[in-house]
Amino acid sequence: xxxQVKQWNGVASWLWVANDDNCGICRMSFNxxxxxxxxxxxxxxxxxxxxSHCFHMHCILKWLNSQQVQQQCPMCRQEWKFKE
Amino acid sequence: xxxxxMESDSVEMSGSGTRSGPPPLSSLLCKVDPGSCGxxxxxxxxxxxxxxxxxxxxxxxxxxxxxQMRLATAVAPEFWAGLDQPENDLEERDRARVLxxxxxTLLEKLEPFIGGLEMLGRWQEEGxxxxxxxxxxxxxxxxxxxxxxxxxxSPPAVLQRRVLEFYSRTFSVHMxxxxxxxxxxxxxxxxxxxxxxxGCVAPVGRCWCQEALGQLQELSGILSRLQLLExxxxxxxxxxxxxxxxxxxxxxxxxxxxRSFLLDFQEWLELVLGWLARVFASTEEGVGTxxxxxxxxxxxxxxxxxxxxxxxxxxxxxxxxxxxxxxxEELFSIIRDFPESxxxxxxxxxxxxxxNQRQQxxxxxxxxxxxxxxxxGVHTSDILTVYISAIKALRDLDxxxxxxxxxCQPIRKYLRTREDTVRQIVAGLTGDAEGCIDLANELxxxxxxxxxxxxxxxxxxxxxxxxxxxxxxVKDKTGSKRRSSDIISLLVSIYGSKExxxxxYRTVLAHRLLHQLNYNTAREIRNVxxxxxxxxxxxxxxxxxxxxxVADSRRINANIREEESRQGAGxxxxxxxxxxxxxxxxxxxxxxxxxxxxxxxxxxLELPPxxxxxxxxxxxxxxxxxxxxxxxxxxxxxSVTLDVELEDRVLTNLTVSPIHAAIILHFQDKSSWSLEELxxxxxxxxxxxxxxxxxxxxxxxxxxxxxxxxxxxETGSSRERLERSILLLDSDEEGxxxxxxxxxxxxxxxxxxxxxxxxxxxxxxxxxxxxxHSMLRMFVATGxxxxxxxxxxxxxxxxxxxxxxxxxxxxxxxxLPKAN
Numbered sequence: 001x002x003x004q005v006k007q008w009n010g011v012a013s014w015l016w017v018a019n020d021d022n023c024g025i026c027r028m029s030f031n032x033x034x035x036x037x038x039x040x041x042x043x044x045x046x047x048x049x050x051x052s053h054c055f056h057m058h059c060i061l062k063w064l065n066s067q068q069v070q071q072q073c074p075m076c077r078q079e080w081k082f083k084e
Numbered sequence: 085x086x087x088x089x090m091e092s093d094s095v096e097m098s099g100s101g102t103r104s105g106p107p108p109l110s111s112l113l114c115k116v117d118p119g120s121c122g123x124x125x126x127x128x129x130x131x132x133x134x135x136x137x138x139x140x141x142x143x144x145x146x147x148x149x150x151x152q153m154r155l156a157t158a159v160a161p162e163f164w165a166g167l168d169q170p171e172n173d174l175e176e177r178d179r180a181r182v183l184x185x186x187x188x189t190l191l192e193k194l195e196p197f198i199g200g201l202e203m204l205g206r207w208q209e210e211g212x213x214x215x216x217x218x219x220x221x222x223x224x225x226x227x228x229x230x231x232x233x234x235x236x237x238s239p240p241a242v243l244q245r246r247v248l249e250f251y252s253r254t255f256s257v258h259m260x261x262x263x264x265x266x267x268x269x270x271x272x273x274x275x276x277x278x279x280x281x282x283g284c285v286a287p288v289g290r291c292w293c294q295e296a297l298g299q300l301q302e303l304s305g306i307l308s309r310l311q312l313l314e315x316x317x318x319x320x321x322x323x324x325x326x327x328x329x330x331x332x333x334x335x336x337x338x339x340x341x342x343r344s345f346l347l348d349f350q351e352w353l354e355l356v357l358g359w360l361a362r363v364f365a366s367t368e369e370g371v372g373t374x375x376x377x378x379x380x381x382x383x384x385x386x387x388x389x390x391x392x393x394x395x396x397x398x399x400x401x402x403x404x405x406x407x408x409x410x411x412x413e414e415l416f417s418i419i420r421d422f423p424e425s426x427x428x429x430x431x432x433x434x435x436x437x438x439x440n441q442r443q444q445x446x447x448x449x450x451x452x453x454x455x456x457x458x459x460x461g462v463h464t465s466d467i468l469t470v471y472i473s474a475i476k477a478l479r480d481l482d483x484x485x486x487x488x489x490x491x492c493q494p495i496r497k498y499l500r501t502r503e504d505t506v507r508q509i510v511a512g513l514t515g516d517a518e519g520c521i522d523l524a525n526e527l528x529x530x531x532x533x534x535x536x537x538x539x540x541x542x543x544x545x546x547x548x549x550x551x552x553x554x555x556x557x558v559k560d561k562t563g564s565k566r567r568s569s570d571i572i573s574l575l576v577s578i579y580g581s582k583e584x585x586x587x588x589y590r591t592v593l594a595h596r597l598l599h600q601l602n603y604n605t606a607r608e609i610r611n612v613x614x615x616x617x618x619x620x621x622x623x624x625x626x627x628x629x630x631x632x633x634v635a636d637s638r639r640i641n642a643n644i645r646e647e648e649s650r651q652g653a654g655x656x657x658x659x660x661x662x663x664x665x666x667x668x669x670x671x672x673x674x675x676x677x678x679x680x681x682x683x684x685x686x687x688x689l690e691l692p693p694x695x696x697x698x699x700x701x702x703x704x705x706x707x708x709x710x711x712x713x714x715x716x717x718x719x720x721x722x723s724v725t726l727d728v729e730l731e732d733r734v735l736t737n738l739t740v741s742p743i744h745a746a747i748i749l750h751f752q753d754k755s756s757w758s759l760e761e762l763x764x765x766x767x768x769x770x771x772x773x774x775x776x777x778x779x780x781x782x783x784x785x786x787x788x789x790x791x792x793x794x795x796x797x798e799t800g801s802s803r804e805r806l807e808r809s810i811l812l813l814d815s816d817e818e819g820x821x822x823x824x825x826x827x828x829x830x831x832x833x834x835x836x837x838x839x840x841x842x843x844x845x846x847x848x849x850x851x852x853x854x855x856x857h858s859m860l861r862m863f864v865a866t867g868x869x870x871x872x873x874x875x876x877x878x879x880x881x882x883x884x885x886x887x888x889x890x891x892x893x894x895x896x897x898x899x900l901p902k903a904n
Contacts, residue, residue, distance in 0.1 A: 001728065001729065001730055001731075001751060001754065001785070002598045002728075002729040002751055002752065002794045003574075003726055003727070003728055003729075003748050003749055003751075003800065004726060004727045004728075005669055005670070005694075005695075005724060005725075005726045005749075006670065006725045006726055006727065006737070006744065007670050007672070007724070007725040008669055008671045008672070008695060008698070008722070008724050008725075008742075008745070009289070009672055009673070009674065009676045009724065010671055010672070010673045010674070010699060010717060010718075010721075010722045010742075011598055011673065011676070011679075011718045011721035011722045012673050012674070012675050012676075012699075012703075012715040012716060013675065013676050013677070013678040013715070013716050013718070014675050014676075014678075014706070014710070014713050014714070014715055014716075015678065015713065015714060015715075015716055016713055017662040017711060017712050017713065017714050019384060023747065025555070029679050031677065031678050031679045032677075032679035032680070038625060038628075038629070038679045039629055039632060040680065041636070041677060041710075041713075042636075042681060042710075046712065048712075052583045058872065067331075068789065069528045084533070
């Protein structure tokens, strides 16, 4: 007997490779999106800081904009720098 | 001339009457009367003589009492005797003659009195011979009252019987002459025996139709002369009319909903009124011909009080009542057949407005629903279909929607108790339900403008058009303004919230997207857009993301395919140059955003290395494409198209689930497996494997051998084919849902609530049920999980926890047990 698979339609869910489930700022799931967005994934990406904490991009930008003096990671209070 | 004659007659008669009168008066009049015979002068002389003796004012009463006496002693008994001849000896025709004859005699006997009274009255009015008295009218009225009283106070049944028979006959004669023989003759149960006249059912040669009509006219003349028409004939006429109407209704309308009967019956009623005009001909001048106006208009347009008009109104009213009664009985069937039975609904509406039977209709319809629809034997989709028909039909019947609201209350209540109601409604909305396309049509019909209009009804409509609610309206806070007739809103409002429906729709959508896997979402996009109009954009957000996932997956697939084909040539060629390389597994993926899809059932399945390697490669490419993102495969989901080549046959383009494919792929490496081995290899329970093997057994590819061993059937014989046709696919195979069942989801949700409740109780020590409920609503009201949970449900949940000793309750206050 020979079985020839012509087409295999698989099902998968995508997920961010992050060390946490939820965004530390909005507490929403990384795999979801920030409260301002409607569509997850490309439209609401994650960003990582050099301190290795990551957030929804929109969330951390909002946070950084609200900081007058020094821009710190809201989790570890180190100076926030985007990880390259 | 005639008057003169009658006068002389009357005096003679009254003279003869005196003989039996009271002695003092009669003796006086005896002297006068014989002389007065024949000439008015003599009479007036006699009257003067009477007046001279001071008896002038007694003349009227005397005449009346004489009349009464004569009636009692001679006329009435004679009349009854004339009428009451042995019936069986006579033919109908003769009976009619006898009836007429009796009335003739009656008239003959009474005429002189009436004439005399009229003359006396006239003289009194003229003041002739110095007579005074109440006048013609009063005297006549009194005389007729006496006649009616004496004659009809307790008439023997024979009169009614004869009159009824005679009227029935003339009625059928009339109707047959009006060309309605077929239906009018029904009274006599007339299957037309050959050659019989349709009117009188006598053989053609002896037809007495004309005679009967003549007799009718004569009888009517006599009766109206004696002012007996109403008392004698109305009962008979009424009963004939009613019987015929009911019969006709029964024959023509029962069970027939697709035709309007109003006009038919109006025409028929006009014919009947033509007959009535004959019956009452002599009292009614100028209405002898049937009118063409409709009864409703005719009634208001003509002089009130006329007898025929009264009859017309009566018949019309009676028709309405009978019709409504019949339709009320049949309303359930009418509703069931609705779009076809629209004429019946319209007729009923017309008639219902004229009778006071709404309450009866409501009660009957409600009980019909309860006894015929709302029991476990009826499929939910059927209940929904009937409910939708009911909405449509009752909306036509009663634009105020009150009947709809009240009568369908039991349906809504009942549907709430059915578990699959939501599923059925959603299936209907998306056009998946078998028989029920109404909802899908309804959904696509929806234009937001009309929906808006319903919300702001008070501004849209003219205040002049406002109608108060019918008295049977349910008094609730929503009021008539919010009484909706929109089918979808009504269905959705069964549960009081749309979240449940949206959630169910999401489940259905997920199921569908995962099953078809051809990325063709045109229909779903349309549905979502339509639902958005109904439920609002925000509620359908999750569904939109799901559809977007499908579109994205398609793009990503195309991307990865392209990359594969660019690189594929290299490594494929290296391995084996001689034989053609094994074609790489054509893998495509549906990649979804887990947060936005309903929870999918987690199942374990170890795929054959060929597949899992392909998946790894795919993941790898995906990771390259989307930085920092990876894929988590759901191995048990999806579909596989494959060919199975056996020695003597090829099965092409089979589409199976991944587990089926995995099983058959394993058999490719080794032609015989035991259940245990397969189960271990696939990481799936033996029961499941056994169930899934059935598919291949059915296809005749595998065969179960002794000892739980399965092996490939390389050559299929006809005998085995026969055998395998008996094997049936496990029925739950097709219906296998990828999404967790509702109750499972519900359970999970409750567990989520439990975490909240525990936390709240830890902080606040103790809380009442209401408090817990409102707190939960506040905290848990976000996210895709439906948080619709009413207080009762919560209470049941908490009670369960109390029983499990995880919670304590006293005086309605919940707290956590101390030991915790």
